[in-house]
Amino acid sequence: xxEPLPPADFALLMAQAGVTLPPAEVEDLRHAHAKLRxxxxxxxxxxxxxxxxxxxxxxxGAAAQQASTEK
Amino acid sequence: xxxxxxxASALIAAKKLSPVELMRDCEARIATQNSAxxxxxxxxxxxxxxxxxxxxxxxxxxxxKGRLDGIxxxxxxxxxxAGIRTTGHSAQxxxxxxxEDAVTVAKWREAGVVxxxxxxxxxxxxxxxxxxxxxxxxxxxxxxxxxxxxxxSGTGAAVAAGLILGGTxxxxxxxxxxxxxxxxxxxxxxxxxxxxxxxIYPLAQTLDHAxxxxxxxxxxxxxxxxxxxxxxxxxxxANRPAPSFDVNQDMxxxxxxxxxxxxxxxxxxxxxxxxxxxxxAEILRKLGATVVDVTLPSLQEFNAAGWVTLSGEAWTVHEExxxxxxxxxxxxxRARLALGGLLSAGxxxxxxxxxxxxxxxxxxxxADVDLLLTASxxxxxPKIHDVPKWASLEKPNVTIxxxxxxxxxxxxxxxxxxxxxxVAAQIIGKPWQDGLVxxxxxxxxxxxxxxxxxx
Numbered sequence: 048x049x050e051p052l053p054p055a056d057f058a059l060l061m062a063q064a065g066v067t068l069p070p071a072e073v074e075d076l077r078h079a080h081a082k083l084r085x086x087x088x089x090x091x092x093x094x095x096x097x098x099x100x101x102x103x104x105x106x107x108g109a110a111a112q113q114a115s116t117e118k
Numbered sequence: 119x120x121x122x123x124x125x126a127s128a129l130i131a132a133k134k135l136s137p138v139e140l141m142r143d144c145e146a147r148i149a150t151q152n153s154a155x156x157x158x159x160x161x162x163x164x165x166x167x168x169x170x171x172x173x174x175x176x177x178x179x180x181x182x183k184g185r186l187d188g189i190x191x192x193x194x195x196x197x198x199x200a201g202i203r204t205t206g207h208s209a210q211x212x213x214x215x216x217x218e219d220a221v222t223v224a225k226w227r228e229a230g231v232v233x234x235x236x237x238x239x240x241x242x243x244x245x246x247x248x249x250x251x252x253x254x255x256x257x258x259x260x261x262x263x264x265x266x267x268x269x270x271s272g273t274g275a276a277v278a279a280g281l282i283l284g285g286t287x288x289x290x291x292x293x294x295x296x297x298x299x300x301x302x303x304x305x306x307x308x309x310x311x312x313x314x315x316x317x318i319y320p321l322a323q324t325l326d327h328a329x330x331x332x333x334x335x336x337x338x339x340x341x342x343x344x345x346x347x348x349x350x351x352x353x354x355x356a357n358r359p360a361p362s363f364d365v366n367q368d369m370x371x372x373x374x375x376x377x378x379x380x381x382x383x384x385x386x387x388x389x390x391x392x393x394x395x396x397x398x399a400e401i402l403r404k405l406g407a408t409v410v411d412v413t414l415p416s417l418q419e420f421n422a423a424g425w426v427t428l429s430g431e432a433w434t435v436h437e438e439x440x441x442x443x444x445x446x447x448x449x450x451x452r453a454r455l456a457l458g459g460l461l462s463a464g465x466x467x468x469x470x471x472x473x474x475x476x477x478x479x480x481x482x483x484x485a486d487v488d489l490l491l492t493a494s495x496x497x498x499x500p501k502i503h504d505v506p507k508w509a510s511l512e513k514p515n516v517t518i519x520x521x522x523x524x525x526x527x528x529x530x531x532x533x534x535x536x537x538x539x540x541v542a543a544q545i546i547g548k549p550w551q552d553g554l555v556x557x558x559x560x561x562x563x564x565x566x567x568x569x570x571x572x573x
Contacts, residue, residue, distance in 0.1 A: 060460050061456075061460070064456070064459035064460055065440075065441045065459070066441065066444065066456045066459050067444065068444065068452065068456060072449065072453055072456075075453065075507070076453055076456055079457060079507075079508045079511060080457060080460055082508060082511040083425070083426075083429070083457055083461075083511060086425055086426060086511070087422070087426065087465055089418065089419060089422040089472075090422055090423060090426065090465070090468040090469055090471075091468065
């Protein structure tokens, strides 16, 4: 499981969401957020080509893909 | 004796049971038990009396509307009821009195049910068990020190204790099947799109399902038949003919896939739960079905896609109040909603990609079976004060997989564990095979003897 974000980074994330919670709840949430990030890592595997998703209408050629990976 | 809906409706049709007497029996049990169970957060005795009298008049005139006429029920308090307070068990909606019934509430009303009141829920079907809300959480009738599971907690408790014969639940990640399991009753999350959600407070749009809970699968079939059907005002509602269920379908020739890895590898269940699943498989085998092992994607994959989807969608429902008046929520819900606010658009889209992949893999893996079988809960109910706030993030549950897939999934009671509390199994079907799922549940309940014992 990932480590919890540093408190300052987490405060920034909370501010971006526009959520203000009592301090004790923020600390509890910071640790829960690490567990959620663990779940997010499971979603980062390469997605299959999906005909219904507009983001998949352009395929990068194999040579370009390899060059990009080598960089 | 507390009758099932099927028994009560047969007696009412034969003029051997008065709907008013049936309603009074439930009322008497509510009077003696609700203060310990907290199942109802609002009782509607005047409405119940008038509904029961009207049903009795139809009984006498020979104009009964069907099998639900005169049957005492309750609605989870996220279902809108015209002129009757509907709060979501939350201070946010303390004074909310809807002007219209939810579509499913109206369908049951038209079928002649007797409304006993509004039932406890985890706050907005997501935050519980909570002790900082306007009403306390429901308690398990098998042991009031114990958790009912949620979020349809009041319906689970009220049905098990016989305060009502059936009720509504909603299921976004297991909120019908969990309380059905821990309270020892039956509950079905139907196929996505079968029941309207119009007038039901949403939690997560692409995962929310409305469905019934009752003592038996047969009763769930009667209730579901009366609540299913196309609703043009719900974009998730399928335009299909209203179903008619035959719970006496033959199990001979059916193929059942036992998803052993879900309850033995991906997570572990109690010995009594495992025994109940094996016995369920054996009963289906004896009835002529073939049981084979099936491997679906792991619970961990389903849970990751499921909780990111649920959290992200729930945030969009509650964002405004979370920014303007977060302290009006209970602590559990406030924290769970806040987590959804920390997700990015990319996180949500990745979850949808994973979801699509899981659907494709699940259809392929179960192509040659009609039904699937696994656990519905991990074991008996824990003590209510021992339920961790972040349980869902710590251990995968066995229910949200079928919300992601949208497939019908039924909890049935399989017996009782070492602590004397109920244990359960989950029977799952392919889309629109709700009738077959209910028939399998009915077949197993007739054989396993678990319906003979009440709390």
